[in-house]
Amino acid sequence: MRRRVNPAAAIGLLLAALAFSVVLGTAFGTVSIPFGETLRALLSRLPGAGWLGAGVRETTTTIILAVRLPRVVLAVLVGLALGVSGTAFQGLFRNPMADPYLIGVSSGAAAGAALGIALHLDARALTVWVVPLMAFTGATGTVFLVYRLARRGNRVPVADLLLAGIAVGAVLSALVSAVTVFSQRDLRQIVFWLMGGFSGRGWDYVLAVTPYIVAGTAVLGFYARDLNALQLGEEAAGHLGIEVESLKRSLILAATLATGAAVAASGVIGFVGLVVPHALRLVLGPDHRILLPTSGLAGATLLVLADLGARTVVPPAEVPVGIITALLGGPFFIYLLRRSRRGGV
Amino acid sequence: MAAKAPQAVRAPGFVLEARDVSCSYGGADVLHQVSLGVPHGAIIGLVGPNASGKSTLLRALSRALRPRRGQVLLEGADVYALPAAKVARLLAVVEQEGLSDLSFTVEETVLLGRFPHLSRTRREGARDWEAAREAMRQAAVLSLSGRLVGELSGGERQRVSLARALAQEPTVLLLDEPTSHLDPGHQLEVLDRLEQLNRAAGLTIVVVLHDLNLAALYAHELVLLTSGRVLARGTPREVLTSDNLRRAYGPGVALASHPLTGDPQVTLIPGAEAALAPAGRSGLTIHVVGGGGAAAALIEALAAAGHDLSAGVLNAGDSDWRLAGALRVRLVEAPPFSAIPEDAHRRNQAMALAADAVVLADIPFGHGNLANLRAVWAAAEAGKKVILLEKTPPGERDYTGGQASRLYAAIRRSAALVAGDEREVIEFIAAAESGPGDRPWPEHGTGPGVG
Structure with missing residues (x-):
């Protein structure tokens, strides 16, 4: 008999952790605001709780609500998208090493963004949205291309998806490298974008990505039980009444919209979509009805904390969030790997 | 219940x-x-x-x-x-x-x-x-x-x-x-x-x-x-x-x-496979010329002995054709109940020439399938080893007014082996396989040669 953590307790714990990290993330920064004051400022915006805001300074409220909170909320959304999509991809590919970027979201987004930055399209189009839009288009377009390349008749074997993803990814990485090398003036900006971060993101970003991430993760959650059945193998899942090819299509579409929006808003943040689902599977077992929500919550919490770290490690400079997640995720992953090799998963 | x-x-x-x-x-x-x-x-x-x-x-x-x-x-x-x-x-x-x-x-x-x-x-x-x-x-x-x-x-x-x-x-x-x-x-x-x-x-x-x-x-x-x-x-x-x-x-x-x-x-039965096919599954390539069911037992025995078979020209639908199909024997076929078309004959002859040995089943000969005999004759002329399965004398199977018999006699003269039944065919082939490497085939009429 395998002992697992009680799922309800895990969800409760993760919700509390997320709430705590959100308050923490808004309290700390270049200027630290006392925890209690932060909490009061946040809660004062809830209906009927306006009296809590009494005594909080106007500038403090502005910093918290207009500068820090949108950035924290965006981190929550991006973490949710990466955690849930990572879980879905690991389930779809039946491989614990899969992550949401596996079939081209990251390389496509990077190529789109790098081109946008290097060609100064934002200045020409007079809108800051050009780079995110190009990243989103690159991400979704690449996945579509990979999917088409892997298609054989009316089937899309996951092994072919993986290989096509690797091939297309290699070509796009070369393109990004070339763009980076030949546009030295923009090198720093491109590298910063590639590493990912939430610096300077306001409510407009939150509004722009919310529909994609909420809809995408909701669809993935809808297919939780199908993902469970898929663990028996594609043919066996078919025998249980699942239209496997259309399931694959829906999962890939939903995950791509969610992660595409996430990447467009915050760059390529690695390791969250890989480590979070993997770790939770070890602790909570393989049921996607539990894994999907917990991975979303844990991914969100992790990213809020990683962003907090990015802002506070070497103030006033900011470290790209991707560096923080890789620094934390890499060793943790090695730990998981050694543990599972020793004790059996 | x-x-x-x-x-x-x-x-x-x-x-x-x-x-x-x-x-x-x-x-x-x-x-x-x-x-x-x-x-x-x-x-x-x-x-x-x-x-x-x-x-x-x-x-x-x-x-x-x-x-x-x-x-x-x-x-x-x-x-x-x-x-x-x-x-x-x-x-x-x-x-x-x-x-x-x-x-x-x-x-x-x-x-x-x-x-x-x-x-x-x-x-x-x-x-x-x-x-x-x-x-x-x-x-x-x-x-x-x-x-x-x-x-x-x-x-x-x-x-x-x-x-x-x-x-x-x-x-x-x-x-x-x-x-x-x-x-x-x-x-x-x-x-x-x-x-x-x-x-x-x-x-x-x-x-x-x-x-x-x-x-x-x-x-x-x-x-x-x-x-x-x-x-x-x-x-x-x-x-x-x-x-x-x-x-x-x-x-x-x-x-x-x-x-x-x-x-x-x-x-x-352990070893049964080896007993029937001394060289194991890597047997010889053998082309069987048959038709109408006369070659069925032969094809089955050769296939069971592990040889790689081809067959021709068989009329689609007859029992040789059905068996050859079921055993996945490479075959040249002709339409049911009709004479052998020229292209089928050519492919049959090519298969015969490509094989290590050619076995002619004791089929009756008419004008429609005389091409089969011509293919075997071409193989014999080219120096291929030919085995003639002769359960009934060829004269009794000739419905061509002597044409087939003359061709048959020519094949016999060119050092072909004559077998009285399927077992003998298998033995001839087994002897060829297990013989010394430089002399893979028992020479007809010359006896065991010592080099």
Whole structure:
């Protein structure tokens, strides 16, 4: 008999952790605001709780609500998208090493963004949205291309998806490298974008990505039980009444919209979509009805904390969030790997 | 079992039916126009050697491999047109590979069998848990319910796989070698339970079995496949004849009978293969010229001895042609009951020239098939080793007014060997194979030469 953590307790714990990290993330920064004051400022915006805001300074409220909170909320959304999509991809590919970027979201987004930055399209189009839009288009377009390349008749074997993803990814990485090398003036900006971060993101970003991430993760959650059945193998899942090819299509579409929006808003943040689902599977077992929500919550919490770290490690400079997640995720992953090799998963 | 006649409760027609099903995995067909009707309440065993297409047929029946041609009907409706969920409520499958290293518990895995009965919004209810527990009881895995599937042995996983399928509460159960990882005790246990479900609940079962003895004991009807075609079907007694076994499995599988039930059982004869084909499976390439059934015994014997065969020119539809097709012999064919066309003759001659040896069956010669004799003559002229099977004198088989006899005599003069029956043909070839390397063929009329 395998002992697992009680799922309800895990969800409760993760919700509390997320709430705590959100308050923490808004309290700390270049200027630290006392925890209690932060909490009061946040809660004062809830209906009927306006009296809590009494005594909080106007500038403090502005910093918290207009500068820090949108950035924290965006981190929550991006973490949710990466955690849930990572879980879905690991389930779809039946491989614990899969992550949401596996079939081209990251390389496509990077190529789109790098081109946008290097060609100064934002200045020409007079809108800051050009780079995110190009990243989103690159991400979704690449996945579509990979999917088409892997298609054989009316089937899309996951092994072919993986290989096509690797091939297309290699070509796009070369393109990004070339763009980076030949546009030295923009090198720093491109590298910063590639590493990912939430610096300077306001409510407009939150509004722009919310529909994609909420809809995408909701669809993935809808297919939780199908993902469970898929663990028996594609043919066996078919025998249980699942239209496997259309399931694959829906999962890939939903995950791509969610992660595409996430990447467009915050760059390529690695390791969250890989480590979070993997770790939770070890602790909570393989049921996607539990894994999907917990991975979303844990991914969100992790990213809020990683962003907090990015802002506070070497103030006033900011470290790209991707560096923080890789620094934390890499060793943790090695730990998981050694543990599972020793004790059996 | 209640004393009701099973025939009386059967619905008319078949619960599951394959009609002229041809399947391929992208390349050449591995199943050739196979038809199979499965009546309600039957236990049908699919048997045959490796790569005979039995698993492919099962996959086609289970909606996992869409046939290239033909139809699969489940209760009269095309399964590939039905929604997967509807099929899954009627038909469950136990796959050959079984379960991989899942970190689901046995109970969770079996409960997945309830998937087709659940709506999107409903979680598993009391009814589903009950069905899962019953399925686990039937597959004897109840005691494993809390264990992780990844920690189980191959045999235990096979039983969990069966429990998952039973939890679907299907009308038809398809199984691909469900006992391959089981010890004899568990093999009997699983098959006994399946038979019990068949009798008590009327579960219709189609099962691929490697083990002919188990198949003979449990199946009501057997379908013997070779090379993607049905070689024989009927009761185990009708199908498991020594003739069929030799055709399907070669000479090493012999027939016996069960000491208690009298059902046909097979025993294995070690070395039989080697005795008939000294050089083993890497036998010679032999071209057989026949037609009309005169070469059937010859083709069978040569194929059983492990030689690589080609044959020509055979009229489509005759019994030589049918056998050659079933044995996957490369062949040149002509339309039924017609003279040999020129291009067929040329291909026949090319095959004869490409072979290590050419064997001419004792066919009657008419103007229509004189080209066959010409092909053999060309091979003899080219220095090919030629064996003439001569059960009846060639003069009595000549319906060409002497033309064939003259050609035949010319072939005989060119150092051809003459065999009185199939056994002698095999011996001539065996002698050629086991002879010293520099002298692979007994020289006609010169005696054993010493270099």
